[in-house]
Amino acid sequence: MTFSKSFGYALRGILYVSLLKDEPRKISIDEIAEKLSVPRHFLGKIMKAVVKAGILSSTRGLQGGFFINEKTLGTPLLTIILLTEGNNYFNTCLLSMRKCNSSNPCPLHNKVEEHKDGLLQIYGQTLVSDLLQDDKADFIKSLATVEAA
């Protein structure tokens, strides 16, 4: 059920850049890290992988930064999950056995299969664009880590 922090950072970074798609400027890692209250250098490392995967684009140098490309908004969540959690995220057995396998299922397998598939469906169908909200200010607020509940 849980994803790594890397996934959270990646998705939030992508969403933040996507949200500002109409601004002429590119978005720097410093801005993203600050607005999301996320460790700057670690985020940089993750965003590099995001760009390498083609989910976002970036340029170096003055006026450089991150910006969306033709793939960004249509990227399914699943792509981002597999990027940060590894390609085997959905075929690892819940009980730490080698491969999740319905022909030789572990004791938990059949109990959760339905919901596991359901989540996989959702992750495959939900696009970055589906997660953006109209109210930008409110959305940015919901992207920032908040200590207090």
Next chain:
Amino acid sequence: MTFSKSFGYALRGILYVSLLKDEPRKISIDEIAEKLSVPRHFLGKIMKAVVKAGILSSTRGLQGGFFINEKTLGTPLLTIILLTEGNNYFNTCLLSMRKCNSSNPCPLHNKVEEHKDGLLQIYGQTLVSDLLQDDKADFIKSLATVEAA
């Protein structure tokens, strides 16, 4: 979606001991580790926590080992999950924000809430006894880690 290895080891250990509930002997950590192909010392540490939580019982000394008690078979999966993954497993936000909170939801929250709740239901309702199979030999086989698919 994924649990830690500790959870897999714990549940499999519990299931193995439960499966042998009709045998007069107690089950040693060596036997469990060997049958499940799991690291012996690490498993010992986890089983200690399982016993401390009252899910299994154990005695030291000659003829000692692990055995089920009145709670074992009726223990819901959820109890074991919270034991190994921590009590906040189901209220941590998927995007690494402070608290999963439907009044101030992250962008992913509403998308997955239904399935998250569904899994929680299943984990709360599924008991150790529900995971045991009649065919012991087959079941033990399904408990053992298998390298090859």
Next chain:
DNA sequence: AAGAAAAAGGATATAAATGTCCTTTATTGA
């Protein structure tokens, strides 16, 4: 009482995830 067996407990080791820092490379504008 003595010895053996087995869990419990604690100390340490290794690996992976997370986080920080510094250097290099690319881009822009003067």
Next chain:
DNA sequence: TCAATAAAGGACATTTATATCCTTTTTCTT
């Protein structure tokens, strides 16, 4: 061409999860 800026890349530090080992305590058998 030069200086400034920002991502990319790589080295290193810290923390957490996983794994191993050794000692202590308990229990049983003789």
